[in-house]
Structures are given as structure tokens and as C-alpha cells.
Amino acid sequence: MQISETALATSEPLFVQFVECMRIIRDYHLQLFAEKLENNLHSETLRVLNHFQQDRTRAAYCLIANGFVWDAEVIIRVVYETFAKVAFLATASDEQRKELLHEYWELLGAVYDRQGALKTEAAEGLLNRHSSNGDSRVMGALRDRRVYRTDPLEDKRFRKQLEQRWSFSEILEALRSGRLGNSPLIGIEALAHNYGMSSHFAHANSRALDLLEDRATRGSDILQLEVGHICRMLSDMVSITSFSLFLSERSWAGGNEMPEPLATAFRAMSESTKPFQADFETSQDGLYNNWPIKK
Numbered sequence: 001m002q003i004s005e006t007a008l009a010t011s012e013p014l015f016v017q018f019v020e021c022m023r024i025i026r027d028y029h030l031q032l033f034a035e036k037l038e039n040n041l042h043s044e045t046l047r048v049l050n051h052f053q054q055d056r057t058r059a060a061y062c063l064i065a066n067g068f069v070w071d072a073e074v075i076i077r078v079v080y081e082t083f084a085k086v087a088f089l090a091t092a093s094d095e096q097r098k099e100l101l102h103e104y105w106e107l108l109g110a111v112y113d114r115q116g117a118l119k120t121e122a123a124e125g126l127l128n129r130h131s132s133n134g135d136s137r138v139m140g141a142l143r144d145r146r147v148y149r150t151d152p153l154e155d156k157r158f159r160k161q162l163e164q165r166w167s168f169s170e171i172l173e174a175l176r177s178g179r180l181g182n183s184p185l186i187g188i189e190a191l192a193h194n195y196g197m198s199s200h201f202a203h204a205n206s207r208a209l210d211l212l213e214d215r216a217t218r219g220s221d222i223l224q225l226e227v228g229h230i231c232r233m234l235s236d237m238v239s240i241t242s243f244s245l246f247l248s249e250r251s252w253a254g255g256n257e258m259p260e261p262l263a264t265a266f267r268a269m270s271e272s273t274k275p276f277q278a279d280f281e282t283s284q285d286g287l288y289n290n291w292p293i294k295k
Contacts, residue, residue, distance in 0.1 A: 001212055002067035007226035010276075014227075015065055017272040018234045021265040022061075025241050026054055028261045032249055041101050046086060046248040053082040053244055057237040069229055070201055070212070076233055077198035080191055083240045084171040090247040091175065091182040108166060111159050113149040116142055168195060194236060221283040228280030231273035238269040 033039075033047045056078045063072035085104070092100050124139035145151075153159055164170055172192060178184035200208040218225055242262040249259065258266070 001070060001215065003069055003226040003229070004223070005067075007223055007230070008065070008067055010223065010227050011230045014230060014234055014272055014276070015061075017269055018061060018238065021238045021269045022054070022057060022241070024261050024265040025238070025245065028259065029054065029245055032245060036252070041105075042089065042097055043248075043252065045089060045101060045104065046251070049082055049086050049089075050241070050244050050248060053079055053086070054241055056082070057241060060233065060237065064230060064233060069226075069233065070208075072233060073198040073201045076237065077195060077202050079237055079240055080195040080198065081168055083191075083244050084168050084175070085166075086244045087175055087185060087188070087247050088166075088171045088182065090251040091185065092251075093181045096181045103162065103166070107153060107162055110149040110153045111163065114152055194232075221280075221287075224276075224280040224283040227276050231276050231280075235269050235273050239266055242266045 029047075029050055033043065036043055056075055060072040060075040060079070063069070063075065089097065089100055089104070120139040120142040124136050127136035127139060165174075169192070172189055174180045174182055175185045175188045197211075200211065215222075215225070242258065242265055246258045246262055250256075257263075
């Protein structure tokens with residue numbers, strides 16, 4: 001399901017602002033890591049994660065600008081996932097940081113190697129029966145012990161706990177509470193809602209189909225709803241990428257205020273969406289005025 005051409009045309013000023021904001025953020029990213037005098041595993045991990053995150057925002061933007069907002073939600077889920085990992089590493093204590101980096105690169109890497117090897121075995125067998133040797137040897141290479149760590153790491157309970165610790169929900173809880181030694185991030189749990197909405201589409205569950213049905217059966221408020229949806233996604237991506245870089249830099253430079261270029265991008269995107277969000281809120285007055293909500 002694509003949104004209307006009218007909604008896309010109405011959103012054109014938002015697209016222009018988003019592109020400019022992401023240019024500011026990308027420029028700051030390049031400058032930040034180019035000027036860091038002592039690169040190490042911590043800073044390099046944050047550099048590549050921030051770069052990965054910004055690439056996903058461009059992918060999501062291409063989908064949004066062509067009307068594929070629901071497909072963009074799946075990509076934006078990755079933006080949230082990456083932010084969680086950046087924040088997890090960036091707010092860790094010095095003692096915790098070394099352990100987390102070891103888990104991220106070494107232990108989780110070994111778990112993924114093992115999982116990949118197990119999954120490719122069945123695919124290799126199928127290709128041996130129905131395809132060329134060239135296809136099957138690719139799968140065989142993914143199980144090569146000279147390249148991949150195919151032996152199980154510790155026991156099954158350890159592996160499950162490790163993966164759970166690095167899940168989005170567990171990272172958010174650790175960031176909210178500071179229970180693993182991280183500096184607590186107040187309000188971080190609010191990300192769970194939008195992440196959950198994006199996850200419905202990634203999993204193709206019934207909730208995703210409910211949302212599509214709701215959009216298809218809307219009445220006179222459809223334009224405001226479509227543009228409001230675009231506002232939320234663009235605003236989220238700018239704010240999340242800004243905070244990712246802010247937390248990254250703070251992890252080695254200190255400070256509690258967002259650098260001005262990032263704050264400028266954050267404010268500009270927020271201000272540009274306000275009139276459209278106000279129109280959307282007004283368009284929903286009739287619905288909520290007739291729907292008593294218990295608080």
C-alpha cells in the first residue's frame with residue numbers, strides 16, 4: 001500500500017528539510033571521527049555503527065519519498081536497533097565497555113557463525129540435489145571451520161542469555177535503569193512503542209494487517225494522517241541519528257549538551273513538522289471527543 005500523491009506533494013517541504021538535516025549530521029559524523037586523535041576499538045565500533053545507521057535512514061527516506069511508508073517502517077526498525085547498541089556502548093562505564101565490546105565482536109560473532117553453519121547445512125543438501133555444484137559450494141564454505149567458528153560456544157543457556165542481553169528490549173531496560181553500570185537515559189523506554197509498531201511489519205503479523213486496514217478505511221482525515229505518519233518517521237530518524245552521535249562523542253569527550261550542529265538539525269526538523277502535526281491532531285478531534293478515554 002502506497003500513500004497518495006497528494007500526501008507526497010504536501011510533504012515536499014519536509015523532504016527538503018530532512019535531506020538538509022541529514023547532511024548536517026553526516027558532515028558532523030565525518031568531522032567527529034576524522035579529528036579523534038586516538039582511535040580504538042570503542043571509537044571504531046561507534047563510527048561504523050553510526051555510519052550504518054545513517055545509511056539506513058537514506059534507504060528509509062527513498063521508500064518514504066516514493067510512498068512506501070510501511071516498507072520504510074521495516075528499515076526504521078533497524079535505525080532503532082542501531083541506536084540501542086550505540087547507546088549501550090556509549091554509556092557504559094570504562095570497566096564495562098571492554099566486556100561489551102568483547103561480547104559484541106567475539107562472543108556474539110561466534111554464536112552467529114555457529115547458527116549460520118547449522119542453517120546452511122540443509123540449504124547445501126537441497127542445492128546438491130537440485131542445483132549446480134557452484135551453488136552448493138557457497139553453502140559449504142559458510143560451514144568451513146578454517147573461516148567460521150562452528151563449534152558451540154559454552155552451553156545453550158549461556159548463548160541464550162548472551163543474545164537476550166543484546167536484544168532491543170533488554171538494552172532499553174539496561175539504559176533506563178542503569179542496572180548494568182550504564183549511565184541511565186531518562187525516557188529511553190518511550191522508543192519501545194515506535195519500535196514495536198515497526199516490528200509488526202517486519203514480522204508480517206496480524207497487527208500489521210490491522211494497521212493497513214485502518215489506513216485503507218479512513219475518511220476525510222486521510223491526508224492529515226498520511227502526512228503525520230511521514231512527519232513522525234522523518235523526525236524520529238533525525239533525532240535518533242543526532243543523539244547517536246552526541247552519545248558517541250560524549251563517551252570520550254564528556255559534556256552534557258548536544259553539540260550545536262546536531263542540535264540545529266534536531267530543532268529544524270522538529271519545527272518543520274509542527275504545523276503538519278497540529279493539523280493531524282485537529283483532524284482527530286471528532287474521533288477522540290466521541291471516544292471516552294480512561295486515564
